[in-house]
Amino acid sequence: MSIINALRAAVSDSGLAWRGAFNVGDADDLPPMPDGRATRSVVLLGFAGRGHWQTFLASAEARDGAPHPLDRWSRSRIDGLAKRFDGHGLYPSDGPPWLPFQRWGTRAEPVHPSPLGILIHPRWGLWHAYRGALAFADDLAEPMRAAAPSPCVACATKPCLSSCPVDAIGPGRYDWRRCADHVRSAAGDDCLKTGCRARRTCPVGAEHRYEPAEAEFHMRAFLR
Ligand code: B12
Ligand code: SF4
Numbered sequence: 001m002s003i004i005n006a007l008r009a010a011v012s013d014s015g016l017a018w019r020g021a022f023n024v025g026d027a028d029d030l031p032p033m034p035d036g037r038a039t040r041s042v043v044l045l046g047f048a049g050r051g052h053w054q055t056f057l058a059s060a061e062a063r064d065g066a067p068h069p070l071d072r073w074s075r076s077r078i079d080g081l082a083k084r085f086d087g088h089g090l091y092p093s094d095g096p097p098w099l100p101f102q103r104w105g106t107r108a109e110p111v112h113p114s115p116l117g118i119l120i121h122p123r124w125g126l127w128h129a130y131r132g133a134l135a136f137a138d139d140l141a142e143p144m145r146a147a148a149p150s151p152c153v154a155c156a157t158k159p160c161l162s163s164c165p166v167d168a169i170g171p172g173r174y175d176w177r178r179c180a181d182h183v184r185s186a187a188g189d190d191c192l193k194t195g196c197r198a199r200r201t202c203p204v205g206a207e208h209r210y211e212p213a214e215a216e217f218h219m220r221a222f223l224r
């Protein structure tokens, strides 16, 4: 089995989704490997749709009562893969300065910035996230991402831009303090318990919308 196929199989066994790969160019802002070698390729790992949440829920980290269970679960899987395949784990929550995971996402998969700021995927809609990345000192023989237009271009009414109850979101604008104040208030219980209303109005990939328990977990993490 080639390295890339063995890696794909190991990622699948880990409970994470393969979120694409790319060979590094000058504009990608990749830190060097810990031993000083240049980083030549990157594999993004994450969640896509609802299934991976169930895998996480069955883990020891989800039930041990210690802080940051999802981050600890992700790191243990990704660091394990890094060790096995001579790579290095990188994480979206390491920072500031933050690693440009969303920019890397657009290099690895046909995702595009939505008016909400988060990336939209033609299949998963807004219901996906990055849990980390594997960096390697060798090029991967992985084809570049397939091109696909942004679903937002064909979305005439853009309901995501008119459904925030406190107008915290507009084209190219997200007032996170206003959003957080609302989500913390009694009136914001709907956003807290079922997830961002603006995100939920998006028709793309609606069948992959997070269940309330997952949505609330992420909203509480955002408030922290
Ligand atoms: C800081 C941060 C926040 C801050 C934002 C502060 C601010 N001023 O906007 C806070 C804490 C508010 C936040 C909140 C959320 N975040 Co956040 N956040 C990040 C983080 C850690 C860094 C982003 C950053 O600044 N990158 C630095 C720049 C240099 O990187 P970049 O990739 O080049 O950035 C590009 C994009 O950010 C994009 N961009 C940035 N802002 C905007 C705005 C618009 C309108 C557009 C079109 C593009 C755009 O342009 C940049 C240039 O290419 C990333 C993780 C990461 N490391 O990327 C997650 C991340 C962006 N967040 C994410 C998510 C999901 C959320 C939440 C929706 C969480 C939730 N509740 O579910 C909430 C939004 C609240 C809500 N209403 O639901 C996901 C997005 C996944 C996706 N599908 O794209 C990320 C990638 C984390 C992850 N693990 O996957 N977040
Ligand atoms: S509602 Fe329309 S414009 Fe907004 S994120 Fe979804 S597809 Fe894009």
Ligand code: SF4
Pocket (backbone or CB within 6 Å): 163, 164, 165, 166, 167, 168, 169, 178, 179, 180, 182, 183, 191, 195, 196, 197, 198, 199
């Ligand atoms: S979570 Fe609620 S308040 Fe915040 S942007 Fe989304 S719809 Fe608006």
